[in-house]
Amino acid sequence: MYSNPFDNLPRQFYTPSSIKEFVQTWLATVCTHNPEAITNLYNYDATLLGTVAENIKLGRSQIRSYFDYFVQMQPCGRITSLYINDFGTTAVANGTYTFQLMQDGEISEVPARFTFVLVKNGGKWIISTHHSSAQP
Numbered sequence: 001m002y003s004n005p006f007d008n009l010p011r012q013f014y015t016p017s018s019i020k021e022f023v024q025t026w027l028a029t030v031c032t033h034n035p036e037a038i039t040n041l042y043n044y045d046a047t048l049l050g051t052v053a054e055n056i057k058l059g060r061s062q063i064r065s066y067f068d069y070f071v072q073m074q075p076c077g078r079i080t081s082l083y084i085n086d087f088g089t090t091a092v093a094n095g096t097y098t099f100q101l102m103q104d105g106e107i108s109e110v111p112a113r114f115t116f117v118l119v120k121n122g123g124k125w126i127i128s129t130h131h132s133s134a135q136p
Helices: 017-030 035-039 059-073
Strands: 042-049 076-086 090-103 106-121 124-134
Touching (some): 017 035, 017 076, 035 059
Antiparallel strands (some): 106 124
16 A cells, blocks of 8 residues: 555646645545545535546435445555646646555556645645546
């Protein structure tokens, strides 16, 4: 399993530190397999298009149900690219990551791409929209 989500992050990318740290925190939290802790990183009315979801998840309740399912695959990943647009109280983080997932008793690697739309809430970043899809 991966230990540090940013081990292989290319250094040439401009990444404002608090946004980069938030993305790292999200991935590290996913690696704990704690659906409540993961869900708490999302705004109450957030939208999630999950990597293995069949439907769009709206709000924390639906997002929690997605992560209840997703953590059963013991996910952990690493960032392979990250591009950030910082607009002050809103930011967009686009990139790629590779997840290791336990499927049918075997670990498989799933390269995926992501977009986070983040908003500041009480001075801290929180996810408003998250789209993740497996690489074609």
